[in-house]
Amino acid sequence: MGELIATRDAFGSALIACGGENKDIVVLDADLAKATMSVRFKEAYPERFFDVGIAEGDLIDTAAGLSMTGRIPFACTFAVFAAGRAFEQIRNSVAYPRLNVKICGSHGGVQVGKDGATHQAIEDLAIMSAIPNMVVLNPGDAVEMEAAVKAMVEYDGPVYVRLGRNPVPVVFDRETYQFEIGRGTVVREGGDVTLIATGCLLDVAVKAADILLQEGISAEIINIATIKPLDREIITKSVKKTGKAVVMEEGIIVGGLGSAVAAALSETCPVPMAFIGMDDTFGQSGDAADLMKYYHMTAGDTVMKVKGLL
Incomplete structure (x- = not known):
């Protein structure tokens, strides 16, 4: 079996790399930075990191406001909270005006395991796909996640990306793999x-x-x-x-x-x-x-x- 890396770990690494190249990137979290791995960005660029606390609506609306100043905000929380608790803000404050906000939902799917049904986001991809103007990503391994984050930075508009909690095998070759939004x-x-x-x-x-x-x-x-x-x-x-x-x-x-x-x-x-x-x-x-x-x-x-x- 090949190398095992959780896509949320790859997400955290990619945030740091992209943050070093683009000073407009800011990261927000709703009191889950150690779980979503946005904590790595916080450690590298503390002046561009904002923890809004357990307030997912505020997370999205603050990200929307920052995007209107020219920033590229990555708003991070558990997928079940993004797709559920913050749905209205995502729909009306981000997707409807088509703002450049990146919504990052960690711990998607049943592999969250013992956290149980309330925390297993099994409907997040369906919910986000139903919102007009929203791009929906679900990378398959660490290499693809890293490439997807870079593509999200370059894409002007709202994006939802699912992050996985558990390590999964690396399928793609980092040196040769090319990712493009909308391409299989x-x-x-x-x-x-x-x-x-x-x-x-x-x-x-x-x-x-x-x-x-x-x-x-x-x-x-x-x-x-x-x-x-x-x-x-x-x-x-x-x-x-x-x-x-x-x-x-x-x-x-x-x-x-x-x-x-x-x-x-x-x-x-x-x-x-x-x-x-x-x-x-x-x-x-x-x-x-x-x-x-x-x-x-x-x-x-x-x-x-x-x-x-x-």
């Missing part, structure tokens, strides 16, 4: 089925493809780090070749990547599809690995879905 990536070519994955399920897709290959089934892997705007072209091209697709996400399928891909393919290339993700249910407290098994988001579950399509 072919991680592995194949001809029998397309695995369309986002976030930490990218590694699950790779493991599932390895298992399938041993059984003579060739899976193409498409990594979708940008949930919105969705790269319809790369998905359609792959599915036209394979004729089948499995969409994989650590979150609610309805309104998330699964829904977005299904809507796109219904117009461009209708094919048999299956989905890995959360059905109409909340998470629960437990070990992260056990929860992934319980909600059928493992490589083995993906293999079963593929065989069901075949």
Whole structure:
């Protein structure tokens, strides 16, 4: 297994690197800096860091105000608080006027584990995707997160990015990988089925493809780090070749990547599809690995879905 790095750790490192290059970057947090890893920016550039306390509405509105002075604010908190408690401020104060605010939601998905259902943001990608003007990112590994943060700085407009709590394998090569908002990536070519994955399920897709290959089934892997705007072209091209697709996400399928891909393919290339993700249910407290098994988001579950399509 390759190097294991949590995407929130990569986020913290990328903030420091970008902050050194661009003095307009400021970082705000809602009393969770050690968890979101924005604390690293605080230690490096304390004069450009603001902790608003446990007040997520203030976090977003303050970031909105700073953006109107020419700053590039990164507003950090847990994903469940960003998508839930601060939804109104994100919608009306940031997205509606299309301000240059970057909203960073850490601890997304059920892998938060023993924090339980109240803190497991399984609907954040769906909620943020429903907001007009909002770009929604969910990088799959540390390399992609670092590249995504740089792209967020360069992009003029509101962006939501999900950060993962637990370490995940590094899939991409730091020297060669190129990230572009709105573009997917072919991680592995194949001809029998397309695995369309986002976030930490990218590694699950790779493991599932390895298992399938041993059984003579060739899976193409498409990594979708940008949930919105969705790269319809790369998905359609792959599915036209394979004729089948499995969409994989650590979150609610309805309104998330699964829904977005299904809507796109219904117009461009209708094919048999299956989905890995959360059905109409909340998470629960437990070990992260056990929860992934319980909600059928493992490589083995993906293999079963593929065989069901075949």
